[in-house]
Amino acid sequence: xxxxxxxxxxxxxxxxxxxxxxxxxxxxxxxxxxxxxxxxxxxxxxxxxxxxxxxxxxxxxxxxxxxxxxxxxxxxxxxxxxxxxxxxxxxxxxxxxxxxxxxxxxxxxxxxxxxxxxxxxxxxxxxxxxxxxxxxxxxxxxxxxxxxxxxxxxxxxxxxxxxxxxxxxxxxxxxxxxxxxxxxxxxxxxxxxxxxxxxxxxxxxxxxxxxxxxxxxxxxxxxxxxxxxxxxxxxxxxxxxxxxxxxxxxxxxxx
Numbered sequence: 550x551x552x553x554x555x556x557x558x559x560x561x562x563x564x565x566x567x568x569x570x571x572x573x574x575x576x577x578x579x580x581x582x583x584x585x586x587x588x589x590x591x592x593x594x595x596x597x598x599x600x601x602x603x604x605x606x607x608x609x610x611x612x613x614x615x616x617x618x619x620x621x622x623x624x625x626x627x628x629x630x631x632x633x634x635x636x637x638x639x640x641x642x643x644x645x646x647x648x649x650x651x652x653x654x655x656x657x658x659x660x661x662x663x664x665x666x667x668x669x670x671x672x673x674x675x676x677x678x679x680x681x682x683x684x685x686x687x688x689x690x691x692x693x694x695x696x697x698x699x700x701x702x703x704x705x706x707x708x709x710x711x712x713x714x715x716x717x718x719x720x721x722x723x724x725x726x727x728x729x730x731x732x733x734x735x736x737x738x739x740x741x742x743x744x745x746x747x748x749x750x751x752x753x754x755x756x757x758x759x760x761x762x763x764x765x766x767x768x769x770x771x772x773x774x775x776x777x778x779x780x781x782x783x784x785x786x787x788x789x790x791x792x793x794x795x796x797x798x799x800x801x802x803x804x
Contacts, residue, residue: 552680555777558750562769562776565751566758572640573611581752585743589797591694594737595619595670598690598799603667606684609655609674612638616670629653631674659684668692678724678731685802691733693725697740697794701763704791708757708775709764716762721796724784733800740796747789750780 568577575582578583599605601627607616610628612635627649630636638652639650651660664686671681671693681691698719705712721740728735747753754776757764783789 551602552601553764558777558780559769561751562754562773564772565754566769570755570759571612571613571634573635577755578752580746580749581748582756583748584745584793587743587797588741589739591672591692591797592619594694594797594799595668595692599668601625604686606659606661606666606667606669608653608659608669608671608676608681610639610643611635613643615672616643616648620648623647627651627666629659649733655743664689672694678727678733682733682802687802689802690736690799691728691802692799693724693773694795694797694798695719697721697742697796699742699792700794701745701791702755702794704753704789705764707779708767708772712765715765721798724796724798726766728798728800732802734803735784735798735800738797742792742794745791747791750776750783750789753789753791755780 553625570577574701599619599621601622605621605626607613607628610616610630613628616626616628623646628639628643629651630639631652631654636650636652644650653660656677659677659680660679661684663683665684667686667689669685669689669691671691673696676693685691687773698714698716702712702714705714721738725735725738747756754769757767761767779789
């Protein structure tokens with residue numbers, strides 16, 4: 550790899566690092582990041598319980614991208630979001646549709662009344678099991694797909710010296726116990742580790758900059774030597790691989 554090649558890669562990676570990201574929209578990586586299919590379909594799991602007349606809450610909705618794809622009646626839909634730019638985006642995108650938007654700290658108090666919802670959804674956000682139990686009606690359902698504590702740990706260790714997964718305890722067993730302790734009956738669960746592939750190192754740079762809790766302190770300049778090593782791996786195998794950790798839980802308020 551020549552100095553000219555190295556300079557060109559630095560420019561490319563810095564451009565990826567600076568690329569804009571809004572809501573929870575990864576369209577910049579379309580065709581450049583692929584994930585091995587999970588053994589469950591989160592949308593289908595939701596479909597087993599969700600009815601048009603249900604009052605629904607989507608926690609940590611991001612920019613509402615997945616929520617809107619469900620096509621649930623807007624007047625029966627509420628959301629929470631913690632990240633200030635996404636709260637503003639939800640106000641612009643969701644509020645005019647008649648969807649109720651309220652800010653809430655991840656994993657904290659849910660700013661809605663008790664026994665208000667038939668179903669609560671949470672896709673990749675933190676949650677307080679007792680708060681979810683509180684806002685559900687008797688017989689209500691909580692469905693969540695979570696990013697496990699070992700997600701991308703192999704890639705993080707390549708890029709970040711002395712990396713230790715900050716949420717290693719976050720597993721199916723841990724979250725299931727929290728739900729059961731809060732009074733839920735778990736009706737469905739699953740956990741898996743599967744491949745994630747990036748079509749170029751720049752795609753991994755863009756991803757690592759966004760997922761800052763999984764790549765603490767990451768920047769192109771700080772991690773440049775490690776990125777060059779990753780580039781060599783890419784040139785040998787034609788992709789950059791990471792391992793994703795996911796689990797799913799559905800639970801019913803029976804108490």
